[in-house]
Amino acid sequence: MTALADEAPTLLRAPLEASESGAKTRVELVDAARISLPTPRGLWQRLTRIGVTRAMSPADAKYIILVNTFVLINTVLTPCLVLLPQPLSGRLILLLVGALVLLVLALNHRRRHALAALLLNTVALVGVCAQTFVGSGVNLGSQFFALVIACAPFFTFPRERTGLALLIATLSAAAFVVAGFFYATFNQATSAGPLVFTSAVTGAALLAALIGYYTRRIAREAEGLTELKRSQTDLLLRTVLPSHVAARLKGSRAHEREPLAEQHDRVSVIVCDIAGFTALSETMAPEELVGLLDALFSEFDALCLGARVEKIRTIGDAYIAAAGLRGDAERSSSRALSCARAMIRVTEAFARRRGLALGVRVGVSTGAAVAGVLGKRRLSYDLWGPAVHRATALEAAAPVNGIALDDDTRVALPDPDAPAPLGELRALDGASFPAYALTGSASSG
Amino acid sequence: MSGRGVTRLTRLGVDDALTGVDAQRVVLINVLALLGIAIIASLTAISAITRTELALAVQLSAAAVLLLVLWLHGRRRYWEAAVMIPLVVIFAGVARPLLALDLPGSHDFLIVNAMLPFLVLPVRFGRTAETLSLVSVLLCGLLTYRDATRYTYQELMALNTSYLQSQYVSMAVVMVCIGLFMRRINLRADAAAEAERARAELLLHDVLPAPIADAMIAGDGASARRHGDVSVLFANIEGFATIAAGLAPLEQVTLLDGLFRVYDDLCDRHGVEKIKSFGDVYMVASGLESSGGEHAERLTAFALELVAATEAYARRRGRALPLRVGIHSGPVVAGVIGEMRFTYDLWGDTVNTAQRMEANGVRGRVQVSFVTYSKINHKFRCELRDVIEIKGKIPMQTYLVRAPDGGRTP
Structure with a gap:
């Protein structure tokens, strides 16, 4: 059971939000744009995601979100700082910086992310320098902001711009140090009073705290999203390929992959083909027909999962599955037979429900086969060998809603003499073999 | 000390059991502890006002706590070591008013400390980080006000020039260092996570056409x-x-x-x-x-x-x-x-x-x-x-x- 339990197919076709533990993060980050009533929180979320697209990797989006967040923080802080008693020039600088920084959002909106980060950090640095060295002077305490913004570039520049981030950061740190070394030079006359100086220094500390807080928070959300995307990819991969095959193929590039084929001495192969499908295809639109196949084969998929039978693939209206591929060859033929019976039951019920003249022919054969993945593109798990050739021939000879089987499968029946002989069949590879048929209650009961 | 010795010290506590980001964080904390000890030593060397008995006692205790951080890492006590870093900065900040120590401006490191807890503490200690950060901001405000009622920035600088200047240089260095370090951590973590995802996606694109695979993901x-x-x-x-x-x-x-x-x-x-x-x-x-x-x-x-x-x-x-x-x-x-x-x-x-x-x-x-x-x-x-x-x-x-x-x- 464990071999198949790790594959959870239904998760994939339903929207993944509902089923994943990381769903909350996903809804918050990606679907923020869908919130129609702009609550303050919703509005904040939406504004911080300006310029972020769904196709973007969460790791890249992180830097853009942080840039927008710092713009918003600055926009909130600016009015508070403007209200502090200070020379007019100081207020003008603050307002100018506040306005210029808003352009960053526009740049992000136009996908000029590196430029946006550069503008944010440069305007902040130039603003602080103007305030300290030209405007209100060192006694206002604005130089402490230069210290804090010395680490902002590292959190805001896109991944490939570390050099530029280091440059701007060093300049900011230098501005702070210069203010300390040349304190006597800058605007000695201004004395803003203890309250203003304290507010400026505390404001700088607060900004540092906010940078720390948001950096951590947004990094965590991005991690959650990357993890979610990875688990979705893995889940999908485990659905299209058996997990041991996916694990072996993963990590090697297409051209360097070894042929992946495993020899199995005893596998029970089921080939199930829809009888009356050609007739149906003449009366139904192709879309309808594909929908019909999808519905029926999805029910078969669930059957296989429950019966410890491995679905191999579908080819047109044929469904191929096998038992005994996971080191569970013991009693593989009886598992395959009960799965085949269940397929017939499910099809009969399906045909009744939809009012269609639909049936299946099933061939079950037991023997040697090779399982694996061929080629480099459109990889799919497939089965080759004598057992497959026999099962195909058996399917063609089977009665509608009946099972045709070969000798090695027949011996697994509680009453091996129950099936009626079908005579000799000729497999695709030219081999002849005796075949038997199970019909009526024996096949579906 | 030789370069190899320093490298070994910064990797104290890093072993195979630690995954990428956690290991990097341990290195960051070691670097900060070593940097802190170096800062204390240079402050003592440069500025005479740090050489009173009381001031020396405070600085020696701070250095001892930073050594404790390294020791804790040696014992694989990770979160205890992490929490020591912001705590030691808070201790140095409050020691002065409590002990009536004459080191004006020594609390300025609290500005850096407002950010530090978010970077050094493991992710699950979010609440602790927020508290330590908030305490740092409040203390920074109180202590700054205490100084500001007596001196302007220029007066303060004039009184303690060498002490404050060397402290500001260290603050600037620490700020750029932690920024750069955090960026390295982030970039590595992102690259690792994306490589893992890309491996699976690459294979998936060999199975299904890209638009179908992407829609299904x-x-x-x-x-x-x-x-x-x-x-x-x-x-x-x-x-x-x-x-x-x-x-x-x-x-x-x-x-x-x-x-x-x-x-x-x-x-x-x-x-x-x-x-x-x-x-x-x-x-x-x-x-x-x-x-x-x-x-x-x-x-x-x-x-x-x-x-x-x-x-x-x-x-x-x-x-x-x-x-x-x-x-x-x-x-x-x-x-x-x-x-x-x-x-x-x-x-x-x-x-x-x-x-x-x-x-x-x-x-x-x-x-x-x-x-x-x-x-x-x-x-x-x-x-x-x-x-x-x-x-x-x-x-x-x-x-x-x-x-x-x-x-x-x-």
Whole structure:
């Protein structure tokens, strides 16, 4: 059971939000744009995601979100700082910086992310320098902001711009140090009073705290999203390929992959083909027909999962599955037979429900086969060998809603003499073999 | 101390049990502890006011706590070590007013400390980090106000020049260091996470066409879609099962694998879409993407090379592999069905007819339907084959495409 339990197919076709533990993060980050009533929180979320697209990797989006967040923080802080008693020039600088920084959002909106980060950090640095060295002077305490913004570039520049981030950061740190070394030079006359100086220094500390807080928070959300995307990819991969095959193929590039084929001495192969499908295809639109196949084969998929039978693939209206591929060859033929019976039951019920003249022919054969993945593109798990050739021939000879089987499968029946002989069949590879048929209650009961 | 010794000290507590980001964080904390000790030492060396008995006692205790951080890492006590870093800065900040120590401005490190807890503490200590940060901001405000009521910044600087200047330099260095370090941590973590995801995605894109795979990863599902005009090709080695009957099953599969790899490369080169292979049948389509112009011509050119490539492969392997190829053009429905082991597939009468073009084909030749012929005859020389009877169909006129050497120029 464990071999198949790790594959959870239904998760994939339903929207993944509902089923994943990381769903909350996903809804918050990606679907923020869908919130129609702009609550303050919703509005904040939406504004911080300006310029972020769904196709973007969460790791890249992180830097853009942080840039927008710092713009918003600055926009909130600016009015508070403007209200502090200070020379007019100081207020003008603050307002100018506040306005210029808003352009960053526009740049992000136009996908000029590196430029946006550069503008944010440069305007902040130039603003602080103007305030300290030209405007209100060192006694206002604005130089402490230069210290804090010395680490902002590292959190805001896109991944490939570390050099530029280091440059701007060093300049900011230098501005702070210069203010300390040349304190006597800058605007000695201004004395803003203890309250203003304290507010400026505390404001700088607060900004540092906010940078720390948001950096951590947004990094965590991005991690959650990357993890979610990875688990979705893995889940999908485990659905299209058996997990041991996916694990072996993963990590090697297409051209360097070894042929992946495993020899199995005893596998029970089921080939199930829809009888009356050609007739149906003449009366139904192709879309309808594909929908019909999808519905029926999805029910078969669930059957296989429950019966410890491995679905191999579908080819047109044929469904191929096998038992005994996971080191569970013991009693593989009886598992395959009960799965085949269940397929017939499910099809009969399906045909009744939809009012269609639909049936299946099933061939079950037991023997040697090779399982694996061929080629480099459109990889799919497939089965080759004598057992497959026999099962195909058996399917063609089977009665509608009946099972045709070969000798090695027949011996697994509680009453091996129950099936009626079908005579000799000729497999695709030219081999002849005796075949038997199970019909009526024996096949579906 | 030698460079290697420093490296070993910064990696104290890092072992294989720690994953990437956690290990990096331990290194960051070690670097901060060493940097802190260096700062304390240089402050003591540079500024006379730090050399009173009381001041020395405070600084020695701070240095001792920083050594404790390294010791804790040696004992693999990670979160205790992490929390010591912001605590020691708070201690140095409050020691002064509590002990009536005359070191004005010594609390400025609390500004850096407002950010530090978020960077050094493990993710699950979010609440602790927030508290330590908030305490730092409040203390910074209180202590700054205490100084500011007595001195302006310039007066303060004039009184304690060397002390404050060296402290500011250290603050600036610490700020740039932690920024740079955090960036390194982030970049590495991102790269690792994306590499892991890319590995799975790369394989997935070898299984399903990229748009289908991406839609399914995004949870949108992939509903079947109608395409009005595409060309579909089937290729099959005639009687492969009997040809290969003398080979062991594994050898048969290896023979096919080699052949299909050649075909897959040809698909890439001609820009046609492999749909699937099953058994010894290989199925290709073109015109499914929006760049559908000339899809029949592209597929025919591909088919002719397929025949040539198969002959070359058969010669290399020393056995006869007679290939039949059939092409037909028309509308199809494309998509995936079922919930497990789904493959991208095509349905519709066009597919059935294309398969019959192959089944009724001629060894080593490409057979096309009249529909396909009418699309390609301006570019390829074709010869009319007799009207043939196809199972379940009205009789159809089919054509055999001539190989390019005789066919390109009419």
